[in-house]
Amino acid sequence: MKKRVTGIGGIFFKAKDPAAVKNWYSTHLGLDTDQWGSTFWWKDAEGNDCSTQWSPMNEDTEYYKPSSKQFMINYRVEDLEELLKTLKAEGVQVIGDIESYDYGKFGWIMDPEGNKIELWEPKDKAFLE
Template sequence: MKAWYREHLGVGGGCGTDDKGESNEWVWFTKGGPMVFEPFKADSDYFAADKQAMINLRVSELDALLDKLRKAGIEVITKSEWDAMPEIGRFARVHDPEGNPIELWEPANAS
């Protein structure tokens, strides 16, 4: 799983954006920006009922990332209603090999 996340999404140990070079096999440092913690109700239909949580990754150049994921054979889900508030940004969803949902969020100011 670690290799899948590193290869396709550029996250995980050794994928640092830190200028100090402190990222290593176990940790990575990210660029500053908003983080979201949003628990959902148990009866939410926002993601599969058999999943407890969803990873939300802040990205830039969403279209290029989606193209790369599609070329790797990864299903990409987009919906116009997810992008209904352009001041927040754009969204897409993929699933890792174990079926965990991953929301990709390109904030409005990321381009």
């Protein structure tokens, strides 16, 4: 069986003033922020370049729906399509359809506490080009 989660892909949370939050983290904690937040680069066990995104979002975002939580975690995964089929067969609630971009594929599930979880099959090289 392939690995399911291979790392944290991103941490997303609601903020009253995302720009001010990004500025605070930049000023006080040294995060290199941009319009999306901050990207952390690291190497996996095989030495591949990998990224994790940190992003404050507007408090009225609907991106986390149907969850009403203040945050959403994105997990890096291998073979998203197969994983979603497996999770669905295991009784996990799958939300929406897979979305594909030049930097990877995304899918969503709900955990038993009502947290929306984003699953990302990344193409990290798209960020390095």
